Amino acid sequence: MSSHLTAAEAAEALGISLPTLYAYVSRGMLRSSPDAHGKRRLYDADEVRRLARRKEDGKRAGKVAQKVLDWGVPVLESRITLVAGGRLFYRGHDAIELARSATLEETAALLWECSPRRIAAAPAAPITGAQWAAWLKLWGESAPLERALVLLPAAAAQMPRVWALGRDAQLDAACMLMRLLAAAMISAAPASEPLHRQLAAAWGVRNRRHADLLRAALVVCADHELNPSTFTVRCITSTGTHLFGAVAGGLAALAGPRHGGETARVTAFFEEAARSGDIDRHLAARLARDDDGTHRHRLSGFGHPLYPHGDPRARLLLDGLAEHAGTRPAMAEVEAIARAVRDTTGLPPNIDFALASLERVLALPAGAAFTLFALGRVTGWIAHAMEQTTDGGLIRPRARYVGVHPATD
Known part of the structure; x- marks a missing residue:
């Protein structure tokens, strides 16, 4: 689609008549600009698409108003990630296809709208080897998440x-942050080598195909639009704080x-x-124990509201695991569990199941599934923080009060 639409094209995209289109312009809902090559008016295609989405959301809002923050209509506009029709896209690119060959750094370049070379050339964090060694001496025995939550604020200082x-300063901070988070979570010195190779070295993964599965896992975890952690990042960014915070x-x-x-539950x-x-038998007992009284069950690692026909991220990783580590005994266990759950509940595996399967089948350290999730997702958080900074505005929704009302005279 071109960057500008004619009046007829804009009206068709919005599902309205031409008089209504002109009324939108007069009311300030849409802008038009003169065509340099004629007398007609043109309409920005992005602005028309945004308005069309708002109109569609408005139609749905009456039905889902009570669930607006629980898989309801979008609460923020974004140009980063789309989940639609059972597929996942990063800035218009199929994330599953990207994961077949791209590194996390290349994916970050797409999400951050810069070149991979810019990421590779980013300076190292201004932290001495002695400082890093001292931090790891104090916190090296802690869990990866605890190390990260301690070391990142210290590094920010x-x-x-x-x-x-500024754009350059933000990109430098983003690259430093990505590398420092990886270093904190695997207890290693910060490095500029691709993260999947750093993980493979730290976890003793010597098989190239298995290391490639780590790379793919990082890419498919890079972003998933407004999940709770990403929304948190955008809210914090909207207050004006820095990327590390x-x-x-x-x-x-x-x-x-x-x-x-x-992933820990899986x-x-x-x-x-x-x-x-x-x-x-174990699954039957588990489902009976988890029954909430309405015969609905919540089983970690299976089903996803945005992928009713199956999580494509999980399919990619589980297919790769079966192809390159299918002879390992743990793989038979994983497949048996997935098959039993599908036969009993109809639910397919999701990304949490796939990440936990990688950890189990490849004999990775405890918590490796969470580490893969966090190190992949940080690239998406950074993209959303950058977008929020550019768009501006404080995220501050109002609450609908449902408590006891004060007495009135």
Whole structure:
């Protein structure tokens, strides 16, 4: 689609008549500009598309107003990620196709709208080896998330331009942040090598195909529009704070057991199923225990509201795992669990199940699934923080009060 539309094209896109289109312009809902080559007026295609989406959301709002913050209509406009028709797109590019060959750094370049060369050339964080060694000596035995939540704010204090809003300063801070987060979570010195290779080295993954699965996992985890952690990052950014502060908030939100912490629940499910010796019986007992009284069950690692026919991220990773590590005994366990759940509930695996499967089948360190999720997602958080900074405005929704009303005279 071209960058400008004629009046007829704009009216068709909005599903309105030409007189209504002109009324929109007169009311300030839409702008038009003169055609340099004629007497007609032209309409910005992006602005028309945004208005069309708002109109559609408005039609749905009456039906889902009570659920607007629970898988309801969008609460923010974004140009970064689209989930539609069972597919995931980063700035118009199919994320699953990207994950077949792209690195996380190349994906970050797409999300941040810069070149991969710009990311590779970013300066190292101004932190000495002695400082990093001292931090790891104090916090090296902590869990990866705890290390990150301690080390990132400390590292931010060393950044000379952490508050700068210029494009170059933001990109430098973004690259430093991505590398420092990886270093904190795997207890290694910050490096500019692609993150999947850093993870493979830290976790003892020597098989190139297995390292490639880590790369793909990072890419498919890079963003997923306005999930809780990303919304948190945008809210924090809207207050004017720097990237390090916003990402620390995102990490805290990601750690919740109903978000990034789902991978730990799936891992526990794997362990319980293995100890039971009978997957079908264990699953039946689990579902009976989790029944909420309405015969609806919540089983971590399965089903996703945005992918009713199956999470394409999970399919990609599980197919790759079966192809390149299918002979490992743990793979048979993973496939048996997925098959039993599908036969019993009809629910397909989601990204949490796939990440936990990578951890189990490749014998990665405990918590590796969460680390993959967090290190991939930080690139999306940064993209959303940059977009929020550019768009401006404080995110401050109002609450609908439903408590006791004060007495009136």
